Amino acid sequence: MLTNNPPLLVFSGQSNCTLAEEICTELGIPLGKSQTEKFSNDNLVVRFSESLREADVFIVQSFTTPVSDSIMELLLMIDAAKSASAARVTAVVPYYSYARSDKKDEPRISIAGRLVADLLQASGADRFLTMTLHSPQVHGFFKIPVDHLSATVVISNHIKSVVPNAHEGVVLAPDAGDIKRASAIARRLDAGLAFIDKRRTSDTTVNARALIGDVRGKNVFIVDDEIATAGSLVEAVNLAKEMGAADVYVAVTHGVYTGPAVERIRDLDVVEVCSTNTVLVPKGKIEGSNGKLRTLSVAPLFAQAIRNIHTGASVSTLFE
Template sequence: MNRLISIFGGNASPALTEEICKYVGVPQGTARVSRFSDGEIFVEIGENVRGVNCFIVQSTCSPPNDNLMEMLIMIDALKRASAGAIVAIIPYFGYARQDRKVKPRTPITAKLVADLLTAAGATRVLSVDLHAGQIQGFFDIPFDHLYATPILREAFQREGLVGDGTVVVSPDAGGTERARAYSKFLHCPLAIIDKRRDAPGVSQVHHLIGDVEGRRAILIDDMIDTAGTLCNAAKAVMEHGASEVFAGATHGVLSGPAIERINESVLSRVWVSNTIPQHDKVSRCAKLEVLSTANLVGEAIKRIHHGDSISSLFD
């Protein structure tokens, strides 16, 4: 199979790429990514990829502009080397929060990123837990949208967070559908927090809809950025009588004061996946646990390569 498939990793996701290659059973593709003295990115593919299905694993996390540009250049290099298919695997899709015009004279940057990937030569894109599902419609090439739900559910079950003694809480109205899916599987009730955002990164809890008294609460979100929303929600849930509060999110952006806020919060544990490398954050936060998406993404890669359905991965 090594002659038919090659998996390349960008600088943003080295550990995840290594795990994925191990699951798929192929060595990591050879590519050299370097920079000129002025910061320009240079990519050289170190193997023959003519007619080969190539997969590039690169989260567009911090620094998003560098990681995005690196991926675009790598796609162009593979296209000019006559690769068969070029699949952009973007575990964390940066700029996903800019999926619509929030006020006049503002961009829709998620659409711009979609156009850039397509123009560079990507033939397919795969991502995990988009911030806004409609971003799939920005692409004129096939897009596979995976969910980290099974990975987080296993963590909740190991912790015994199932049944009527548990309540799943959405930290805002926009995440209700996501939280409802978890509550259905865990056979527990659902609660929703009415959040008002006064400015980017600043939010306040106004109301809690649902009963959390005496229950262990799980806050569910797609990402944790500065952790302001998460910690405010956890505090509100405890004030309404919850016995303990946990949190689970696919993408641990954890920027700015996030780690300090989590350490000082009432949260007992926070689960995130490795779609974004956490580096030293786990050592700085005893409450943080990182779950691997390598098998999920690796299975999707195998099925895409062999032309098999990946619909069962959406369960």
């Protein structure tokens, strides 16, 4: 049990209560009580059922479907906490979906990643805790302290547990932009490294052009930040198999699994597809994948980060 001064309180929005409850179990504290209601005009109202005065408040909310409701609920919870005299409010967003919108790559569009960051700060957030941003530069959109966690340790340990000779395999980055992440896991596994040269032709279509590296006869571990429609994943797996890969394992931080993703994974020649619980994967999707989908918990990592933030300890030690 933690000894808190000021008291540590953890609350959850509706997007991922399961993860919030696991975090609280790790911390040895109960999940804070709050309610969210939607009026007939589609407006949301949130209220806390306990005192927040001078408390160190952490609000857990992933930006998952319905994303706009998730964001609005978090903004209202932050504002309500500040109005209730919380000493500090930290927005804990395990999956920050708008990190994909990090630049103006087309005319007349919004850089939504920055806009949502501005909204969180305007609502009163004093600190931001997240995991594996699609674009690390989104960190710079915030003028408040940001703690950017990585699932590298969790993913690496899982691969070692299911593949005893993982050091003889190859970590494969689905595109050149993922080489840094793949390289970090390859170092932990003492495995080889390869990447795919690809071209995105639309928001949902990706063409893999070449695989750089040697995967013939080796177990391949494809790692990425997230899976949405699984279009990139299909291209990566098929190309790895064409190049002579043995068993293929997939591990990502955020398993969003939208559109045809589950069906594609079900029919894919892979041993398993793992994602962490930053996004709540419905039981129906897991069953629909013929048992290929697996979930890894990052609750201990978030709990330790929250504990360190609360006590003033270093968060960077969690990467060691």
